[in-house]
Amino acid sequence: MSFKIVVLAKQVPDTRNVGKDAMKADGTVNRSALPAIFNPEDLHALEQALRIKDRMEDAEIIILTMGPPRAAEIIREAMYRGADSGYLLTDRKFAGSDTLATSYAISLAVKNIKPHLIIAGRQAIDGDTAQVGPQVAEKLNIPQVTYCEEVLDVSDDELTIKRRLERGVETVKCKTPLLITVHSSAPACRPRHAKLLMKFKHARTVSELQEETKDYTEMMTNKPYLRIEEWSVADLDADTEFLGLSGSPTKVKKIENVVLAKKDSVELTTDDKDIDYLMKELIDSHVIG
Amino acid sequence: MNNIFVYCEIEDGHVAEVSLELLTKGRKLANEIDRKLEAVVIGHNLTGIEKQIFPFGVDVIHVADNSRLYPFLTLPHAEIVVNLFNEEQPEIALFGATSVGRDLAPRVASALKCGLTADCTSLMFGDHTENKTGKEYKNLLYQIRPAFGGNIIATIINPDTRPQMATVREGVMKKEVFSATHKGEIKHVNVDTILNEGHMAVQIVERHIEKQKINIKGAPIIISGGYGVGSKETFDLLFELAELLGGEVGASRAAVDAGFVDHARQVGQTGITVRPKLYIACGISGAVQHTAGMNESAKIISINNDPKAPINQIADYVINGNVADVIPKMIKFYKHNTK
Ligand SMILES: Cc1cc2nc3c(=O)[nH]c(=O)nc-3n(C[C@H](O)[C@H](O)[C@H](O)COP(=O)(O)OP(=O)(O)OC[C@H]3O[C@@H](n4cnc5c(N)ncnc54)[C@H](O)[C@@H]3O)c2cc1C
Ligand SMILES: Cc1cc2nc3c(=O)[nH]c(=O)nc-3n(C[C@H](O)[C@H](O)[C@H](O)COP(=O)(O)OP(=O)(O)OC[C@H]3O[C@@H](n4cnc5c(N)ncnc54)[C@H](O)[C@@H]3O)c2cc1C
Numbered sequence: 001m002s003f004k005i006v007v008l009a010k011q012v013p014d015t016r017n018v019g020k021d022a023m024k025a026d027g028t029v030n031r032s033a034l035p036a037i038f039n040p041e042d043l044h045a046l047e048q049a050l051r052i053k054d055r056m057e058d059a060e061i062i063i064l065t066m067g068p069p070r071a072a073e074i075i076r077e078a079m080y081r082g083a084d085s086g087y088l089l090t091d092r093k094f095a096g097s098d099t100l101a102t103s104y105a106i107s108l109a110v111k112n113i114k115p116h117l118i119i120a121g122r123q124a125i126d127g128d129t130a131q132v133g134p135q136v137a138e139k140l141n142i143p144q145v146t147y148c149e150e151v152l153d154v155s156d157d158e159l160t161i162k163r164r165l166e167r168g169v170e171t172v173k174c175k176t177p178l179l180i181t182v183h184s185s186a187p188a189c190r191p192r193h194a195k196l197l198m199k200f201k202h203a204r205t206v207s208e209l210q211e212e213t214k215d216y217t218e219m220m221t222n223k224p225y226l227r228i229e230e231w232s233v234a235d236l237d238a239d240t241e242f243l244g245l246s247g248s249p250t251k252v253k254k255i256e257n258v259v260l261a262k263k264d265s266v267e268l269t270t271d272d273k274d275i276d277y278l279m280k281e282l283i284d285s286h287v288i289g
Numbered sequence: 290m291n292n293i294f295v296y297c298e299i300e301d302g303h304v305a306e307v308s309l310e311l312l313t314k315g316r317k318l319a320n321e322i323d324r325k326l327e328a329v330v331i332g333h334n335l336t337g338i339e340k341q342i343f344p345f346g347v348d349v350i351h352v353a354d355n356s357r358l359y360p361f362l363t364l365p366h367a368e369i370v371v372n373l374f375n376e377e378q379p380e381i382a383l384f385g386a387t388s389v390g391r392d393l394a395p396r397v398a399s400a401l402k403c404g405l406t407a408d409c410t411s412l413m414f415g416d417h418t419e420n421k422t423g424k425e426y427k428n429l430l431y432q433i434r435p436a437f438g439g440n441i442i443a444t445i446i447n448p449d450t451r452p453q454m455a456t457v458r459e460g461v462m463k464k465e466v467f468s469a470t471h472k473g474e475i476k477h478v479n480v481d482t483i484l485n486e487g488h489m490a491v492q493i494v495e496r497h498i499e500k501q502k503i504n505i506k507g508a509p510i511i512i513s514g515g516y517g518v519g520s521k522e523t524f525d526l527l528f529e530l531a532e533l534l535g536g537e538v539g540a541s542r543a544a545v546d547a548g549f550v551d552h553a554r555q556v557g558q559t560g561i562t563v564r565p566k567l568y569i570a571c572g573i574s575g576a577v578q579h580t581a582g583m584n585e586s587a588k589i590i591s592i593n594n595d596p597k598a599p600i601n602q603i604a605d606y607v608i609n610g611n612v613a614d615v616i617p618k619m620i621k622f623y624k625h626n627t628k
Contacts, residue, residue, distance in 0.1 A: 013437075015437045015439075016438055098404065099395065099405070100398065100399060100403075100404065100405075103399060125438055126437055126438075127436060128407065128408065128435070128436045128437070128438070129395075129407035129408070129436075130395075130407065131391075131394075131395035131398070131407060132395075133395075134363075134392060134393075134396045134399070135396065135398070138367075138395075138396045138399035138400055139399060143363070143490040143491050144363055144396065145491060146363075146388070146391075146392045147392075165388045165498065166387060166388050167498050167499050167500075168496070168497045168498035168499050169496075169497050170493060170495065170496045170497075170498075171493070171494040171495040171496075172491050172492060172494060173491070173492045174490055174491045174492070242402075248404070249404030249447050249449065249450040250404035250445050250446070251446050251447070252444070252445055253417065253431065253444040253446045254443070254444040255441050255443050255444075256441065256442045257440070257441055257442075263603055263604065263605060265601060265602075265604045265605055265606060265607045266606045267596075267607050267609065268607065268609070269608070270608065270609070270610030270615055270618070272618060274608070275608070275615060275619060275622060278590070278606055278619075279622040280622075280626070282567070283623075283627065287510075287567050287588055288510060288534050288567060288623070289623075289627050
């Protein structure tokens with residue numbers, strides 16, 4: 001049996017460069033104005049999986065993502081870099097999930113796949129919580145190792161992992177099954193591979209096939225690896241009460257944009273007299289001195 | 290029952306700063322709704338640890354002391370906290386947003402099926418009416434946090450599940466001793482009845498934790514440099530001024546990424562939150578992720594050659610010019626006009 005690795009990946013709006021056009025008139029963030037990208041730390045997670053596959057011939061990398069239908073884009077992106085297959089969890093009933101409901105849905109999908117190892121990113125750049133990894137591990141009742149920087153050693157039943165902590169490093173060992181979350185200090189993901197791009201560029205989910213004008217029937221029969229599995233709530237053994245909004249104990253009461261409140265500032269030049277004036281003010285008011 | 294709990298992190302026999310800050314906040318919250326403040330301490334060789342904790346106004350300390358509990362491991366710590374919370378039914382539970390707290394708290398919240406708000410920058414009580422049902426809630430914990438890469442601030446509530454759990458980053462809350470002579474009750478957790486072999490699945494092979502050498506958080510004056518400082522050499526001027534004024538040198542992420550200074554000096558959302566009496570921002574543009582970590586400074590001076598730099602909006606004094614021209618003049622004036 002192969003060594004199955006599930007990589008959890010999320011498609012996120014690129015919040016690192018939010019420009020003025022990304023703000024709506026009412027002051028909220030216009031998500032559609034931001035490009036949707038592969039969550040950066042999830043690419044580091046994918047690289048760790050690929051490195052394991054470099055070492056273990058029978059390793060198999062499966063991408064799992066929960067999101068809207070277009071999130072299949074990141075599954076293809078992962079395939080171009082070396083992932084073998086992917087699952088997209090998509091259903092309106094997942095909408096409004098907080099991390100607890102997200103983790104519940106993801107954990108049910110993972111149970112269907114039965115991997116030896118689950119690799120997640122540390123944190124997604126939109127929700128910014130870093131909670132989904134540990135919560136999926138808890139739901140699966142398996143150990144977690146967070147902040148992984150490098151998988152030092154891996155065998156069928158045990159991993160040795162270097163962790164990056166705030167003020168140091170730690171090396172730990174743990175038996176599989178296990179969930180690890182990967183830190184941005186881990187190596188960046190390798191680029192797309194031209195051969196894989198050719199191989200997987202027609203990979204599609206069922207929903208995507210319905211949108212295609214071209215007939216994919218023959219291609220899908222001859223090349224079953226082009227099929228990206230799509231699961232809805234019906235495919236999971238779920239207690240629907242724990243999904244989506246009803247399964248989310250946290251509620252967003254209010255969202256505000258970060259706007260800097262303008263202060264009345266004193267404007268100065270680099271002239272000696274300006275600097276001297278400022279320093280004197282600071283000394284006289286005991287801020288310094 | 291229904292009290293306010295703070296998980297206290299231990300490193301080398303010391304309670305972490307962030308935990309003491311949370312105890313300070315916890316005491317205030319407890320007073321507002323007339324509840325007790327309880328601390329949870331999990332580790333090994335903890336005799337006497339209460340001396341570090343009671344002065345923050347703690348009413349009850351739950352101590353779990355066992356050789357399997359230090360250094361920190363997720364599973365045994367989570368198991369003990371989950372057991373304790375099931376018995377004690379806290380109203381609120383606070384954890385540091387550190388590599389320990391952000392590993393542990395989500396696991397605990399998942400086991401208890403309750404809500405957890407990450408990385409809060411402010412906590413306060415407020416009321417809430419559920420739109421659909423019209424149900425009213427009194428004194429819910431408003432958990433205020435940045436999200437979306439720091440571009441928005443969200444107020445999160447957990448109306449129906451308890452405890453209301455939150456993590457808070459170091460430096461966000463103020464640390465204040467409640468009373469040096471305050472004493473409370475110590476309760477010992479029976480660790481052996483809770484843990485089994487399965488909880489020890491992760492083994493630590495090696496561990497190198499550095500003592501925190503640079504600590505800019507407590508500094509009353511911070512001279513902070515950004516990408517606009519331009520070089521390590523110009524940063525040396527900032528160090529000279531900082532030393533003269535009895536302050537510390539901070540930095541923006543761009544300055545850290547450029548290799549001008551150590552990451553331990555980074556101020557902002559992914560660095561340290563500071564609130565000094567004087568913050569001098571030198572060649573810093575003022576991205577929200579940076580200002581999130583310093584906008585509560587009592588006085589802010591911006592030195593920037595771009596009069597439109599966003600940082601100027603929150604500065605009390607704006608010096609329009611080059612860092613390398615301004616700092617030496619400040620040093621000169623200070624040297625001549627103080628003993
Ligand atoms: C403004 C705002 C604030 C929020 N605050 C909170 C809060 O404080 N508490 C809370 O519980 N929820 C909160 N949420 C909801 C939360 O963002 C969502 O539940 C989100 O789906 C998961 O959380 P995250 O983005 O923080 O992921 P993280 O927990 O940061 O993600 C960690 C890793 O888990 C994996 N992962 C996460 N999501 C998916 C996915 N959909 N598919 C596949 N893998 C995934 C990835 O590997 C990722 O790197 C907030 C949402 C918003 C919009
Ligand atoms: C998720 C996330 C987290 C982040 N966390 C942090 C964080 O914790 N802390 C942080 O700081 N950033 C953080 N950032 C990065 C942040 O968005 C900015 O990129 C960063 O703060 C910019 O640093 P800067 O102001 O030094 O550089 P720049 O934006 O390049 O600004 C340089 C400034 O220097 C001025 N200047 C240039 N030359 C001179 C001169 N000779 N004299 C005077 N002025 C001069 C310029 O006019 C400009 O205003 C984060 C970003 C993301 C996406």
